[in-house]
Amino acid sequence: MTEQEFDHLLSKYADVVVRVGLNLRKGQRLLLRGILEDAPLMRKVTESAYKAGAIYVEPIYADERITRIRFEHADPETLSEVPNWMVKRYEEYYERMDAELAISSSDPELLAGINPELIARNRKAVAQRLEPLRKYENTTNWCVVSTATPAWAKKVFPDLPAKDAVEKLWGEIFASCRIYEADPVAAWNEHKDKLQKYRDYLNGQKFTALHYKAPGTDLTVGLPEKHLWQGAQAEFKNGITGIPNLPTEEVFTTPHKDKADGTVTSTMPLNYGGVLIEDFSLTFENGRVVKVTAKKGEEILKKLLETDENAARLGECALVPNSSPISQRKILFYNTLFDENASCHIAVGNSYRDTIVGGEDMTEEEFAAAGGNKSLVHTDFMIGSDKLDIDGLKADGSRVPVFRAGEWAINMY
Amino acid sequence: MSKEQHQELLKKYAEAVVRVGLNLRKGQRLIINNAVARGVPAAGREFVHEVTKAAYAAGAKYVEVIWGDEEMLRIRLQNAPGDSFDEYPKFHITAIMDMIKNGDALLSVSANDPDALNGMDSERVAAMQKHHLQNYAPVGAQVSRNAINWCVVASGSPSWAKKIFPDLEPSKAEEKLWQAIFETTRATLPDPIGAWEAHIKNLKARANYMQAKKYSALHYKGPGTDFTLGLPNGHKWSGAQGMAENGVIFTANMPTEEIFTLPDRNRAEGTVTATFPLSYAGSLIEDFSVTFENGRIVKVNAKKNEALLQKLVDTDEGSTRLGEVALVNATSPIGKRGHLFYNTLYDENASCHIAIGRAYRFTLIGGEELTDEEFIAAGGNVSLNHVDFMIGSPKIDIDGITQNGDREPVMRSGEWAFDA
Numbered sequence: 001m002t003e004q005e006f007d008h009l010l011s012k013y014a015d016v017v018v019r020v021g022l023n024l025r026k027g028q029r030l031l032l033r034g035i036l037e038d039a040p041l042m043r044k045v046t047e048s049a050y051k052a053g054a055i056y057v058e059p060i061y062a063d064e065r066i067t068r069i070r071f072e073h074a075d076p077e078t079l080s081e082v083p084n085w086m087v088k089r090y091e092e093y094y095e096r097m098d099a100e101l102a103i104s105s106s107d108p109e110l111l112a113g114i115n116p117e118l119i120a121r122n123r124k125a126v127a128q129r130l131e132p133l134r135k136y137e138n139t140t141n142w143c144v145v146s147t148a149t150p151a152w153a154k155k156v157f158p159d160l161p162a163k164d165a166v167e168k169l170w171g172e173i174f175a176s177c178r179i180y181e182a183d184p185v186a187a188w189n190e191h192k193d194k195l196q197k198y199r200d201y202l203n204g205q206k207f208t209a210l211h212y213k214a215p216g217t218d219l220t221v222g223l224p225e226k227h228l229w230q231g232a233q234a235e236f237k238n239g240i241t242g243i244p245n246l247p248t249e250e251v252f253t254t255p256h257k258d259k260a261d262g263t264v265t266s267t268m269p270l271n272y273g274g275v276l277i278e279d280f281s282l283t284f285e286n287g288r289v290v291k292v293t294a295k296k297g298e299e300i301l302k303k304l305l306e307t308d309e310n311a312a313r314l315g316e317c318a319l320v321p322n323s324s325p326i327s328q329r330k331i332l333f334y335n336t337l338f339d340e341n342a343s344c345h346i347a348v349g350n351s352y353r354d355t356i357v358g359g360e361d362m363t364e365e366e367f368a369a370a371g372g373n374k375s376l377v378h379t380d381f382m383i384g385s386d387k388l389d390i391d392g393l394k395a396d397g398s399r400v401p402v403f404r405a406g407e408w409a410i411n412m413y
Numbered sequence: 414m415s416k417e418q419h420q421e422l423l424k425k426y427a428e429a430v431v432r433v434g435l436n437l438r439k440g441q442r443l444i445i446n447n448a449v450a451r452g453v454p455a456a457g458r459e460f461v462h463e464v465t466k467a468a469y470a471a472g473a474k475y476v477e478v479i480w481g482d483e484e485m486l487r488i489r490l491q492n493a494p495g496d497s498f499d500e501y502p503k504f505h506i507t508a509i510m511d512m513i514k515n516g517d518a519l520l521s522v523s524a525n526d527p528d529a530l531n532g533m534d535s536e537r538v539a540a541m542q543k544h545h546l547q548n549y550a551p552v553g554a555q556v557s558r559n560a561i562n563w564c565v566v567a568s569g570s571p572s573w574a575k576k577i578f579p580d581l582e583p584s585k586a587e588e589k590l591w592q593a594i595f596e597t598t599r600a601t602l603p604d605p606i607g608a609w610e611a612h613i614k615n616l617k618a619r620a621n622y623m624q625a626k627k628y629s630a631l632h633y634k635g636p637g638t639d640f641t642l643g644l645p646n647g648h649k650w651s652g653a654q655g656m657a658e659n660g661v662i663f664t665a666n667m668p669t670e671e672i673f674t675l676p677d678r679n680r681a682e683g684t685v686t687a688t689f690p691l692s693y694a695g696s697l698i699e700d701f702s703v704t705f706e707n708g709r710i711v712k713v714n715a716k717k718n719e720a721l722l723q724k725l726v727d728t729d730e731g732s733t734r735l736g737e738v739a740l741v742n743a744t745s746p747i748g749k750r751g752h753l754f755y756n757t758l759y760d761e762n763a764s765c766h767i768a769i770g771r772a773y774r775f776t777l778i779g780g781e782e783l784t785d786e787e788f789i790a791a792g793g794n795v796s797l798n799h800v801d802f803m804i805g806s807p808k809i810d811i812d813g814i815t816q817n818g819d820r821e822p823v824m825r826s827g828e829w830a831f832d833a
Binding site for chain 2: 029036039042043046047050051053054055056057058059061062063065066069070073074075078081083084085088089092
């Protein structure tokens with residue numbers, strides 16, 4: 001890839017982010033969140049946003065190296081310190097219904113070797129501090145995308161020279177975000193329609209539960225009576241529709257917080273706060289994790305599940321066929337945005353309000369009574385493979401094949 | 414310089430900044446910012462990492478870095494709607510004011526490109542700058558009264574190095590800039606902290622001498638300069654060290670070679686010619702002179718960026734008057750390097766200078782306690798701006814004019830004319 005070709009692709013990518021992902025409106029402000037290494041995309045998005053009529057683009061850069069330095073050098077007693085204005089800065093944006101783009105490109109090994117106890121303490125303090133922002137869920141048009149950063153690329157392609165690894169990872173990002181298409185916007189519209197057909201089918205079935213079966217997995221996940229499947233497109237409270245994840249290959253809903261029974265085994269490592277958790281299984285009873293095993297990172301996994309009362313319950317189940325374009329790359333990305341779109345997954349922790357009919361207008365008590373989960377965490381982990389079968393269970397006791405051998409068992413076409 | 418040597422010096426420099434510059438106290442939080450670039454440019458990253466480590470080693474409770482991106486400012490100036498420049502990242506102000514109220518420390522790290530906004534539309538630059546100054550005013554007011562321990566320092570950066578040493582290869586230019594930074598901040602000495610203590614003592618002795626004299630005015634004479642500047646009753650000379658309202662004794666600039674006080678806002682007469690270009694709002698103003706009557710700027714003249722200079726003066730009433738007078742000998746460790754830095758922190762410590770705009774409250778005895786009106790009545794200046802420009806050279810003579818009207822030499826040919 002020449003510098004010129006890369007620049008051209010990056011511009012196309014930025015346009016897709018602004019036009020398809022955020023669907024930015026003239027006169028909006030845009031909040032950009034990324035790490036210093038994301039600057040090339042942040043700048044292109046800024047240019048594209050102003051061209052789309054943004055009145056102001058505000059970058060908030062973080063330096064993840066400073067995060068590691070803190071764990072290594074600060075007095076452990078101070079790791080719960082989270083300044084109050086971290087909340088204020090977002091409140092100001094959400095109150096004004098400004099758009100928000102978050103870039104996810106972290107070093108998967110950022111906190112490797114740091115005491116999990118300290119990481120958990122810090123993450124909990126941050127989650128508690130940011131909890132008041134939960135009420136702004138889906139308030140404004142938001143989107144999450146990635147850029148290829150050196151540390152992440154090195155983890156994904158450890159055998160390549162640094163420069164080649166970054167270039168190859170960019171190639172994967174561009175391909176999965178349909179940037180190589182002659183008309184990426186049209187390609188996205190087509191893809192969105194396809195995901196929405198599955199979504200509509202699943203909503204029509206009104207399953208009471210999903211039953212997952214695969215090596216190491218035999219899990220039944222109950223669905224709330226009023227569960228709602230979502231896919232690709234979201235309608236935000238500021239009246240704008242957009243695609244909050246680029247790429248996206250999933251349709252998803254919320255499980256009932258009290259109805260999960262059996263054991264599920266992960267099929268990919270989980271990157272949690274800069275630490276990798278590998279080869280792990282969770283056993284559920286009445287919706288709650290009762291047993292945890294992991295070959296690597298078991299301690300931090302347990303800490304994650306202990307964050308609060310409902311961190312050991314499920315808040316999302318998502319369906320992605322094994323033949324998804326990202327899955328077909330046969331690459332482990334160590335980044336949830338990519339890995340979750342290569343594989344069926346479930347999440348422990350918080351449920352999205354828009355996955356229960358009327359959920360956005362419910363009080364916390366009403367949402368919990370409807371089966372929704374409330375927690376400081378929401379962490380996806382992958383359970384899909386070419387050996388996964390999923391049945392949908394209906395109220396009358398009948399079973400409908402939903403997935404067979406990792407593929408949709410429903411013929412939509 | 415090997416990578417290891419560079420790293421070692423960077424560490425010593427960062428330790429001096431934390432221990433002498435900020436004198437950071439255990440349990441304080443530290444916020445690192447750069448107002449001009451709306452955050453520290455990424456070029457300052459390695460240095461900021463060392464400062465962060467040194468701050469935590471000194472017992473900091475939390476270190477926050479606000480990062481900026483000068484390229485984003487250019488993109489904004491080129492693409493944003495013309496009526497949108499009143500938009501501002503208000504959380505920066507919220508964050509810094511929150512820290513100040515809590516008695517925390519503030520560090521400004523420059524790694525800026527002196528030409529960052531070169532070639533941009535001057536109307537747009539001025540509009541963006543004006544709204545920045547208005548938004549930043551609450552922070553400026555707190556810093557000007559030394560509410561907390563604060564410090565301004567610089568990191569090397571490729572674009573800055575290229576501006577100073579345009580004929581050198583980029584890596585050589587950057588190395589040379591770092592060498593200058595390390596030497597002038599005394600990081601290359603065996604005991605930087607001890608060296609700083611000795612240096613601070615010297616500057617304080619000069620400030621004490623000037624303080625005892627209680628001059629009524631200073632008279633500057635040099636090529637293009639014949640200029641008299643009144644000093645108000647109660648003016649206070651400071652050097653190197655200050656005491657913040659949170660009780661911490663700190664050194665606000667590293668490097669620092671100046672002693673300074675405030676001029677009387679109503680008493681400046683004559684013309685003063687700048688001896689260095691002035692880096693303002695991302696552009697360089699060059700070869701300029703300013704003429705005063707009754708303390709007020711009545712004429713500006715510049716070979717380059719005169720319009721921007723006029724905009725600076727037009728910002729508010731206080732921007733037509735002076736707020737600082739500082740004395741630096743022309744052979745200071747920075748001056749004797751013999752080249753421009755295109756960065757105020759460095760250039761102002763190579764040369765006598767004066768500042769357009771706001772006077773520091775602590776340069777008037779009891780100034781922190783006065784209202785704006787009282788401060789102005791006492792001769793102090795109030796403005797959104799505080800912009801230093803250089804007027805020193807080996808050809809400048811300065812006399813002190815006593816309360817009786819007698820003249821005493823303060824500087825001759827750019828050097829101190831008295832022993833302290």
